[in-house]
Amino acid sequence: MIRFIHITDTHIGPHKDYEIYGVQSYPCLVKLVDEINSLPFKPDFIVHTGDVVDDGADASYRLAREILSKLNAPIYYVAGNHDDAEAMQSVLLGKTPGGGKLDYIETIDGVQFVFLDTRGPKSISPAGELSVEQLDWLLDLCEVEGPPVVILMHHSCVPLDTPWLDHGGKSWGGKTMLLRNHDDFRSTIAFARNRIKAVHFGHVHGSFQIVRDGILYVAAPSAFAQLENWPNAEEALLDAQPPGFNIVTIDGEQFLVRNRIVR
Secondary structure, X not given: OEEEEEEOOOOEOOOOOOEEOOEEHHHHHXXXXXXXXXXXXXXXXXXXXXXXXXXXXXXXHHHHHHHHOOOOOOEEEOOOOOOOHHHHHHHHOOOOOOOOOOOEEEEEOOEEEEEOOOEOOHHHOOOEOOOHHHHXXXXXXXXXXXXXXXXXXXXXXXXXXXXXXXXXXXXXXXXXXXXXXXXXXXXXXXXXXXXXXEEEEOOOOOOXXXXXXXXXXXXXXXXXXXXXXXXOOOOOOEOOOOOEEEEEEEEOOEEEEEEEEOO
């Protein structure tokens, strides 16, 4: 059995009073860490699916590290569109940056956890994109036979029945939140659909569970603020839902997701 926590979109700024959408993200992260550390069980690990900070700055990563280092379990990171992969590695993780995209695999108790860097050119942000090289790498991984796989990424890769997410907010000039080549991504992983337990993502600041082509897609709520995701929502407006995170349990053939709110 594997049990892990999925957090996302903490959006820490360079100082503790930093606000986004009128909400201070730093105290929200403090509460989130306290909530996770107070759970009546210890998770095997924690996954953060990106936008650790809001501006990609070293000062913001230092502030994020100050709080996230207090978590009582190992943590793995995905780079979001607001992140800087080199600063994330050097400041947050204390590692020498490898250059290029931050893709890697961790095998835990026989399950392959594939961490994908879906950041595209800044000109298409907040949309994401996987390169041809990444898709080829995925195709090599996605053989029909092999160990169970869990994919973790920042950008949404399936339509979410929300106009501003799927087609772009009017004030953004029609820029979407989707992975730009999401059809190619789904076609690539379809070969291994019997092996893939789930695809986890963040970015959309809301909780979603979707099954498409026999594969489960799960978005975790933001750690500081949610955005409207109604079927008629045309803009990214603040929603009343509180911060939260997901608790994921893999137990043999059963895959279970609990949603936990932080008040």
